Amino acid sequence: xxxxxxxxxxxxxxWGLDPLFWVPAKLFNGDLTRLVSAEPLSSTVFYIGNQxxxxxxxxxxxxxxxxxxxxxxxxxQIDDGTGVISCVxxxxxxxxxxxxxxxxxxxxxxxxxxxxxxxxxxQLEVIIRECExxxxxxxxxxxIERLSIRKFLAxxxxxxxxx
Amino acid sequence: MFGFLRTAFSTKILRPFTAPHHxxxxxxxxxxxxxxxxxxxxxxxxxxxxxxxxxxxxxPVFLEEIVASESAFNGQSVRVTGTLxxxxxxxxxxxxxxxxxxxxxxxxLLGVVKYHVGQTYQFxxxxxxxxxxxxxxxxxDMLCARTIWLHARxxxxxxxxxxxxxxxxxxxxxxxxxx
Numbered sequence: 001x002x003x004x005x006x007x008x009x010x011x012x013x014x015w016g017l018d019p020l021f022w023v024p025a026k027l028f029n030g031d032l033t034r035l036v037s038a039e040p041l042s043s044t045v046f047y048i049g050n051q052x053x054x055x056x057x058x059x060x061x062x063x064x065x066x067x068x069x070x071x072x073x074x075x076x077q078i079d080d081g082t083g084v085i086s087c088v089x090x091x092x093x094x095x096x097x098x099x100x101x102x103x104x105x106x107x108x109x110x111x112x113x114x115x116x117x118x119x120x121x122x123q124l125e126v127i128i129r130e131c132e133x134x135x136x137x138x139x140x141x142x143x144i145e146r147l148s149i150r151k152f153l154a155x156x157x158x159x160x161x162x163x
Numbered sequence: 164m165f166g167f168l169r170t171a172f173s174t175k176i177l178r179p180f181t182a183p184h185h186x187x188x189x190x191x192x193x194x195x196x197x198x199x200x201x202x203x204x205x206x207x208x209x210x211x212x213x214x215x216x217x218x219x220x221x222x223p224v225f226l227e228e229i230v231a232s233e234s235a236f237n238g239q240s241v242r243v244t245g246t247l248x249x250x251x252x253x254x255x256x257x258x259x260x261x262x263x264x265x266x267x268x269x270x271x272l273l274g275v276v277k278y279h280v281g282q283t284y285q286f287x288x289x290x291x292x293x294x295x296x297x298x299x300x301x302x303x304d305m306l307c308a309r310t311i312w313l314h315a316r317x318x319x320x321x322x323x324x325x326x327x328x329x330x331x332x333x334x335x336x337x338x339x340x341x342x
Contacts, residue, residue, distance in 0.1 A: 028341060029220065064218055064287060064317050077218055079287065079317075081242060082341055084218045108319035136285070136321040140332040147339055 003154055005036045008051040010158070015045070015053045018158045024058035024114045026146050030082030032057065032124060035117075043119040049153025056116045057126060059085065060134060060142035063109045071096045074104060076128075078113060080139070086125040087113050110134050112142075221287035221317070222342055223333050226264035229290065233311050236290045243268075243313060244285045244321060244329065250278040254294070256312070259284065268313045269294060276318065283322050288315035 008015065015021050015038075025048070035046040038053060045055045061080030068074050076087045095102040105111055115128040221242035229236050229243070245261035250270075257268045257278060268286050270276070278284075293312045336342045 030341065062221075062287065062317060062319070064221075079218065079220050079242075081220055081223045081336075083220045108317050110319070136324045137328065140325070140329045143332040143336055147335055147341070150339070150341075 002034060003031050003049055003150060005034060005048050006051050007036055007047050008038065008053050008158060010051070012041075018053050020158075021053050021055065024056040025052075025054040026058045026142070026149050027054075028082040028146050028150070029059060029061060029078065029080045029085045031150070032085055032117075033083055035124065037119075044117065046117060049150075050155065050157040052153055052158045054117070056114065056129075059087075059113045059126065060139050061111065061113075062139075063105050063107055063111055066105065066107055068104065071099060071102070074102075076105065076111075076113075078111065081143075086123065087115065087128050087131075088120075088125055089128040089131065105131065105133070110136050110139055112138070225330070225333075226259065226261040226266050229266060229311075230264040237311055238289065238291065240287070240289050241313070242285065242287045244283065244324065244326070247278055247280050247282055247284050249280060256294070257284070259286070259313075266313055267293070268315050268318075270315055270318065272314065272316050273318045282320055283324055285319050285321045285324075286313055286315040287317040288313045290314075 008018075010017075027048070031048065035048055037043070038045040038047055045053060048054055059078055059080060061078040063076050064079045064084065065077035066074065067076075071091055073091060074089045076089065077084050078087055091102060110133065112132050112134045113126060113128055114130040115126040118125055118127050219240040221240050223242045223244075224236070226243060226245055229241070243259060243261075243266065245259035245266070248258040248260040248265065250257045255269065255271045257270055259266050259268050268288070270278075272288075290311045291314050293310060333342065
């Protein structure tokens with residue numbers, strides 16, 4: 001069942017009242033493909049569920065593709081069973097100077113990725129802020145956790161007491 | 164004579180037989196975009212876009228479902244989990260078992276990996292027709308040979324995975340129509 005994403009009717013100055021705006025939203029990859037862009041910040045802020053506003057996500061899945069571009073960035077593709085999303089890790093100057101310190105995940109690793117959403121060349125991707133290897137059992141747990149959050153997103157609208 | 168051959172195989176004559184290049188002339192593309200482009204930045208038409216790997220998500224399925232309806236899963240991208248029953252280095256194929264069901268996994272794309280019989284493995288790949296050369300498979304393993312194999316592109320060891328919780332989670336996701 002697709003999550004019905006409705007644009008937020010509240011002004012931009014009140015988006016911060018939604019707690020989801022400030023935390024990485026725990027979502028399925030499949031739900032990310034149907035996000036609605038929030039104008040005028042269409043490439044960084046998105047609407048999800050019943051008028052909720054998000055700008056960062058937390059994903060749990062398996063690394064199915066790794067692509068290193070020189071020492072500047074590493075492209076990962078994460079598969080959680082519901083979809084595949086591109087994640088980009090921009091290396092720091094320290095990591096560029098000492099490539100041995102650069103941690104590169106391998107295909108088959110089960111990872112938890114936190115980062116902000118961005119649109120590049122028309123494709124939605126995640127700019128990685130944190131990434132860690134997790135236990136395979138944590139992936140099962142993440143599915144159940146996201147299922148619960150998904151129900152909340154669909155049912156509870158982002159509205160304050162004044163509305 | 165040689166002059167004729169040189170003419171016959173010159174690039175000007177051969178050009179029509181080569182694949183037509185799909186770049187638009189710079190002037191046409193510039194007019195279409197209505198702007199000037201620096202010489203260092205190459206214009207690209209729609210067909211010139213970067214190769215983007217559209218990987219399909221591996222939908223988690225159970226082996227007994229594949230065994231029950233093989234034709235329904237043919238061509239699908241799936242994620243399967245099971246215990247490694249045997250491995251054939253010559254054919255680069257593994258036999259994965261879960262309960263009473265078994266599936267042969269083609270591991271050619273995974274490279275040289277050390278497999279351990281009895282460990283729990285998870286593979287992501289596409290279900291397709293069985294490989295033609297299946298003569299090297301043991302008679303015991305042939306009993307579980309199906310018309311379709313899993314052509315794996317991702318493989319990993321998931322020892323310690325709680326299969327009861329895993330199955331329950333997948334069942335809940337299916338109930339919510341997410342998978």
